[in-house]
């Protein structure tokens with residue numbers, strides 16, 4: 001099946017789509033699933049595909065997820081199957097996830113009679129910032145087989161760090177929560193030569209930027225790390241005018257609910273207090289984006305054992321640290337115990353440590369990883385259903 005899976009991946013790669021509405025990708029998935037003994041439903045608010053395979057023997061439900069969306073990146077890989085859509089690229093490997101999940105649906109369908117339980121295949125749009133998983137949960141993906149899954153698994157290809165074919169997971173926090181902070185400092189403009197007659201927002205905003213870094217080191221446990229990065233800072237027009245306001249944007253990453261809640265409380269308070277200290281006002285909008293992706297310890301161990309049993313222990317890495325990226329599979333893992341597993345897809349001739357990262361215009365994912373990823377999806381479902 002390896003060629004078939006690679007072909008489907010290339011077809012999706014050539015015609016990438018962004019966001020929640022991916023009609024061409026959805027059509028390719030539906031075509032790939034055609035003729036299989038699946039109960040298929042499509043989304044209303046998004047172009048998702050939910051397929052349920054009911055095994056021939058009674059048993060629980062397991063959910064497998066693959067995301068389908070691309071990114072607003074102009075591809076520079078020169079691959080023969082490179083994107084034909086200007087400004088859009090499958091730079092995060094989701095084309096591979098979709099193809100592998102469709103392959104797993106085929107593998108498991110062939111063993112329907114012996115399957116002790118049901119499998120939900122979750123083909124999800126809108127992972128990159130649109131919370132597609134949350135929409136699919138709202139539309140009932142977790143109840144698609146009639147009862148809640150006992151476990152949920154997602155695979156994610158990585159174009160770097162991991163050698164091709166290496167699987168990596170860990171118990172507990174796997175990926176960060178990512179939130180956005182928007183700060184507006186309200187001052188009072190005036191002549192730059194007489195700042196005492198104005199209320200200058202710039203030094204106050206600068207003080208906030210450095211105070212946020214102090215907050216990170218003084219209010220958070222070094223073993224439960226937090227990252228705050230101010231990535232955008234705007235104020236003023238020229239050297240001799242004090243502006244009315246200063247605005248900056250920051251991203252906040254955290255790995256526990258405790259730290260995340262503390263960020264949401266402490267950041268706006270600090271911003272407000274600094275502004276007040278200087279006789280100005282400020283508002284900090286703390287917008288929650290994706291929560292922490294938390295692997296269930298038992299399910300992560302089960303996934304690692306499954307990798308070792310299927311491919312050999314040398315193919316299974318227990319990641320020492322979580323990843324500071326974020327994932328909306330976190331919404332699934334909030335409700336169902338499961339595991340998020342990374343799969344190295346770095347081209348064999350490239351050094352994984354210097355290869356272009358996911359989201360890069362040069363990111364390359366090798367087809368060699370696809371067959372094993374497909375097999376792992378199927379193995380996880382088979383072994384997990386057989387276990388209970």
Ligand SMILES: [Zn+2]
Pocket residue numbers: 092128358359
């Ligand atoms: Zn991504």
Ligand SMILES: [Zn+2]
Pocket residue numbers: 092093094127156
């Ligand atoms: Zn991704």
